[in-house]
Amino acid sequence: MEKTIMDVSRHQGTIDWAKVKASGKVDGVMIRAMGNSADGLPSKPYTDPQFARNYAECKRLGIPCGVYGYVKAVNREQADKELAYFKKLLTGRSFELPVAVDIEDEVQKPLGKAALTNLTAYMLSTVESWGVYAMLYTGLWFGSTFLYMGGAELKPYDVWLAAYRTRKPAPGWPFGMWQYTRAARVPGVSTNVDMSHAYKDYAAIIKRAGLGAVKGV
Template sequence: MFTVLDVSRWQGRIDWDTVKASGRVHGVMLRALGSRSGTPYIDPMFETNYSACTRLGIPVGIYYYSCAVTAPQRDAELALLHDALRGKRLQLPAAIDVEDARLRALTPDALSALVAGAARQLEHWGLYAMVYTYTHFADTALHMDTLAPFDLWLADYRGKRPARRHGMWQYTSSGRVPGISGPVDLNRTEKDYPALLHRAGLDCTIL
């Protein structure tokens, strides 16, 4: 079992040397894009966190918060994401964060098709695409069969591993890790993603 953090600007400045020395963390999912009133922006701590994790050899993946309800909005998010990722290497998946209430304006079929299109674009870039959401959103706002080709990163804080098939489980938002002041999301996965991505040739530099 591997423990993976996910962090964003809201964790502030992280002492990654202390995180690494704790021996508790096998990887980190960094937020690459946030959203401000539906407009995407590059997380202001992304570059700093990426550089520190890379220096220390902590496996890195990314996620981006999506508010897209149209194909042009989706493509605008992806264009900014590509700018943020150019020249970087990932050892963990690239995840689309699908949870915003605005997304419920679409039917589950329409939203799932939009998300699947974004995931296929991530794969086109040579990344390991993943979809993040929480259990109730998966149950009520998505058509999960459409998203079955992609690993699911599922948030569920009820203390029991979700029955729904998933690649990674976010089991708490109130974890504590040395080097991070305040609570942090913690995730568990049985998949050795760095080895999986390496075997598949998906840990190359993003062009």
């Protein structure tokens, strides 16, 4: 059964989560936990200022949630540092929806398809090792141009695909969620918000598999 998933960050400001839940418009939320420096600049991860509140409110109200982190790594050393930061934010928390790695930055384009694909697979396997459901987030153009999306390296991981249009994309490789708009309106949110179709019941899958709780080292 298809689910409607909203994703939020500091750009949505302070959300009235009770109104969001009462609206019945969303089945779950992907919350940005880790942001990063602007496009083209060296990696400088930071904690999204609304992460803690958004997470706490979703938990309080029983809204299924997952998280994502914007990653700019161009080698394994940088990846390890960024993912250590990301994991620290998530440790001790639990998630009913996937934990997504957002790959779409200018600094990653020069790596070439093979190198960036291998690095992305390494990051996803690292996130998976935390005991969560790892997912790749990327745009249709970026993924098609700079990653081997249909290759063996990324095949084990679900894709959350960004492509703002009215018809479902058909890129030739599978994806589990489609972020179809950045201009949705939801009661309780004062700004436009991104919305996605999820083609799997991730909450049920994660619960059955006993995943979702991020444990410390």
